[in-house]
Amino acid sequence: MEKLLLLGDEAVAQGALDAGLSGAYGYPGTPSTEIVEYIQRNPEAAERDVHRTWSANEKTAMEEALGMSYAGKRTLVTMKHVGLNVAADPYMNSALTGANGGVIVAVADDPSMHSSQNEQDSRFYGKFAMLPILEPANQQEAYDMPRLAYQISERYHIPVMIRLTTRLAHSRAGVKRQKILPENKLHKPEDPNQFMLLPAFARKKYRHHLAIQEDLEQESEKSPFNLYQTGKDKSLGIIACGLAYNYLMENYPDNTCPYPILKIGQYPLPRKMVEKIVNECDEILVLEEGMPLIEELLKGFLAHHLKIKGRLDNTISRDGELTPASVRQALGLAKLASRDIPEVVAGRPPALCVGCPHADTYKALNSAMAKYGSGHVFSDIGCYTLGFLPPHRAINTCVDMGASISMAIGAADAGLFPAIAVIGDSTFGHSGITPLLDAVVKKANIVVTILDNDTTAMTGMQDSQVEGKVEKICIGLGVEPDHIRVITPLSRNHDENSKVFEEEILFQGVSVIVARRPCIHVYSKKTNRS
Amino acid sequence: MKKDIILAGVGGQGILSIAAIIGYAAVETGLHLKQAEVHGMSQRGGDVQSHLRLSDKPIFSDLVPLGAADLILAVEPLEALRYWPYLNSDGWVVVNSTPFKNIPDYPETESILAEIAKLPNHIIIDADKTAKELETPRSMNMVMLGAAIPFLGLDYEKLKAGTAFIFGRKGEKVVEMNLKAIAAGYEFSENER
Numbered sequence: 001m002e003k004l005l006l007l008g009d010e011a012v013a014q015g016a017l018d019a020g021l022s023g024a025y026g027y028p029g030t031p032s033t034e035i036v037e038y039i040q041r042n043p044e045a046a047e048r049d050v051h052r053t054w055s056a057n058e059k060t061a062m063e064e065a066l067g068m069s070y071a072g073k074r075t076l077v078t079m080k081h082v083g084l085n086v087a088a089d090p091y092m093n094s095a096l097t098g099a100n101g102g103v104i105v106a107v108a109d110d111p112s113m114h115s116s117q118n119e120q121d122s123r124f125y126g127k128f129a130m131l132p133i134l135e136p137a138n139q140q141e142a143y144d145m146p147r148l149a150y151q152i153s154e155r156y157h158i159p160v161m162i163r164l165t166t167r168l169a170h171s172r173a174g175v176k177r178q179k180i181l182p183e184n185k186l187h188k189p190e191d192p193n194q195f196m197l198l199p200a201f202a203r204k205k206y207r208h209h210l211a212i213q214e215d216l217e218q219e220s221e222k223s224p225f226n227l228y229q230t231g232k233d234k235s236l237g238i239i240a241c242g243l244a245y246n247y248l249m250e251n252y253p254d255n256t257c258p259y260p261i262l263k264i265g266q267y268p269l270p271r272k273m274v275e276k277i278v279n280e281c282d283e284i285l286v287l288e289e290g291m292p293l294i295e296e297l298l299k300g301f302l303a304h305h306l307k308i309k310g311r312l313d314n315t316i317s318r319d320g321e322l323t324p325a326s327v328r329q330a331l332g333l334a335k336l337a338s339r340d341i342p343e344v345v346a347g348r349p350p351a352l353c354v355g356c357p358h359a360d361t362y363k364a365l366n367s368a369m370a371k372y373g374s375g376h377v378f379s380d381i382g383c384y385t386l387g388f389l390p391p392h393r394a395i396n397t398c399v400d401m402g403a404s405i406s407m408a409i410g411a412a413d414a415g416l417f418p419a420i421a422v423i424g425d426s427t428f429g430h431s432g433i434t435p436l437l438d439a440v441v442k443k444a445n446i447v448v449t450i451l452d453n454d455t456t457a458m459t460g461m462q463d464s465q466v467e468g469k470v471e472k473i474c475i476g477l478g479v480e481p482d483h484i485r486v487i488t489p490l491s492r493n494h495d496e497n498s499k500v501f502e503e504e505i506l507f508q509g510v511s512v513i514v515a516r517r518p519c520i521h522v523y524s525k526k527t528n529r530s
Numbered sequence: 531m532k533k534d535i536i537l538a539g540v541g542g543q544g545i546l547s548i549a550a551i552i553g554y555a556a557v558e559t560g561l562h563l564k565q566a567e568v569h570g571m572s573q574r575g576g577d578v579q580s581h582l583r584l585s586d587k588p589i590f591s592d593l594v595p596l597g598a599a600d601l602i603l604a605v606e607p608l609e610a611l612r613y614w615p616y617l618n619s620d621g622w623v624v625v626n627s628t629p630f631k632n633i634p635d636y637p638e639t640e641s642i643l644a645e646i647a648k649l650p651n652h653i654i655i656d657a658d659k660t661a662k663e664l665e666t667p668r669s670m671n672m673v674m675l676g677a678a679i680p681f682l683g684l685d686y687e688k689l690k691a692g693t694a695f696i697f698g699r700k701g702e703k704v705v706e707m708n709l710k711a712i713a714a715g716y717e718f719s720e721n722e723r
Contacts, residue, residue, distance in 0.1 A: 030570030115570030338597030
C-alpha cells in the first residue's frame, strides 16, 4: 500500500484509523495534540464519521472513551503526560473495569520539558495500573502498534497505553500502511456488570487483573516489538527502550554494535529476555527516554548483585531527554569533533506575539496592582504564562491546569490581599469551573481574570469548549452578575480597564473579569478552515 | 548519499515550509528521510529548529548528532550561530543576513556576520532584500531554500515539484512566486560559492 510521510503522532492516528477506530477523544497538549488534529482533518475519518472533537479535559476524554468501549467500539484517547494526571482516576480504574471495545490510551511525554512543567514518565502509570504499554521506536512502529494494541485490549479486556516522547511525536518519516480493518459493531459487554466497581465486584476484578499479569508478560515475550539482538562482546549488554534504540544504533553505523542488545517496545517487561541478557553479559547499560523505570527494577533497592549502568549512576544524566551525544558518551565512544556556540549568541525565549490581547490585559492588571507590590497573581497553563517574562512580569505562579483559581482561594484564606487569578478560557473550561464553585461557596475574596481569546492558543488554535459561554457559566456557579465584568484588552482602553481591575480588587468577594479579544492567529486559522 | 541538515529560525519565519519541500523532494528521490520539528511554546517567537536527515540507508536517530550536520540553513543570522555545535568540520552554512530582533539584548549584526564569515564554507545572503526586490516579501524562506540547493544533493526539478505540491492549494500564482524566489536564491549561491 501507499507510503505516507507522517509525524509520530500522525502515525498513531493513522494506525488507529486503519485498525478500526470509531472514536478519538482528547484534550490538546504538546506533544500529543497532532494525534486528534490529524483525525479531525482526515477525509476517511470524516467519511466514516469517526468521533473526533475535543473534550473539556483529559478525565472527561478518558471516560468518554470508556463509554465508547462499553458500547463495543474501538476508541483512542490522547493526552500529554501531565494530562494523564488529570485522567488518572478513570485510567487506574479502567484496569479493573477493563475494556469491551479496544481502548488505546496514547500519551506523549515531554522529557527535557520543551513545553511542559515537568518530565514525568507515563510508563510508571502503566506499571502502577499493571496495564500493558507499547513504546514505539519509530514512525512505522507508531503506525503498527495500534493494531496490536486493539488485539491485546480486546483479548484481555483491558486498555493499552501507547507511550510517545517529544522527538518521535514531532518527527516525520515514511510509513507503510496496512490493510484497513472494519470498525466493531455496537455491542454491550458480555458481562453486564463488567463496568460495575462496587467493592464486591472490584475485589474480584482486581484478583482477575493480578491473575492475567503472567499472560501479559507472555505477550511481551513474543511481541514483535521486543527484539533480542545477539552480539559477540559480552562485556556489556544494552537494554534500549523505544526511541533510545535509535540513538544506540546511530552510534554504530551499519549495525556494527558489538554488544548484545535487548530492544524494548512492549511492557510488562519480557522477563525471560531480560534474564537472558543479564545472565549473558558482565554489565548492563539501560537506555531509557525518561525516568529510570527498568534500571530501578533491575537494580533493586540494595543493588547488591548486578552492575547496572544508566541514569541512576550518572552514566547518563538523571534528567533530560536522551540525545545521540549522551548515548555516545554512555557507550564510552569518543566524542565527535564539534564547535562551541560563539559567545556573541544571545538567548531567544518565546514571547507573547505582537498584538496579543494578553499583553494589554497584563498592562492594565499591572497598573492596578502597582500599589500592592508583587507576589499576588496566581496564573495557569497557556500562552499567558509567558506574562511572567519581561516586559510584562505580571504573574507569579504556574502549577497545573486550574491551579490559578484554587491557589488564589487558599492564599486569600491565609489573608493575602489582593489575591488574583489569571486563567485562559480553555483552561477555565478544563479545570477552572470547579475551583470557581469553591470560591463562590466560601465567598473567597479573589479576583478571577479569564483571558478569553476564543481558542486554545498555545497548542495551535484548537476549539475552546467554553466559547460563548463564559459569563453564563460564572452566573450559573453563583458569581454575582454585577461582579462579572467584561473588558476589551486594547491599548486605547487601558485606563478604563485598569479601573475595572481597581474596583474589583476592592470588592469583598468573588469577582470575575473577562478580558475578551480573539487571539491574533485565530481569525486567519478559522478563515482558512472555512 | 547522506545529508544532515539543521534548519534554524524564529517561530513564524517559515522553516517548516522549507522542510516540507525538501522532504517531498527526498521522498520522490527514493531517499530515507527523518524530519524532527519544534511545536508548542517555542513557536511563540522563540528560537525554532528542524532536524532534517536524508540518506540512501535507513536512518535511526530523529535528531542530527552534534558535529554531524552537513548544512545549517538559517533564515536568521543569530539563529545560525546557535547551532554551531551541530556542524561537521567541512559543513556549509547558508544564512540570511537580515536579523529578526525581538529580544532586548540582540547582539550587533556585524559581530554575528563576522563570526559566520570565520567559517570557510558560508553563503551570506540578504534574503529579505531579495524577496522584496521580487515584490514577494513573504517568500524570504523560499529565497533561502534556493540558496541552499547547491548543498542539498537533491535534483532542482524535484524541489520545484515539491514547491508546487506544498503551495498548490494556494493557487498557481503563489507557486510561481515561490519558484521565482527559489530561483533568485539559487542563482546567488551559484555565483558566490
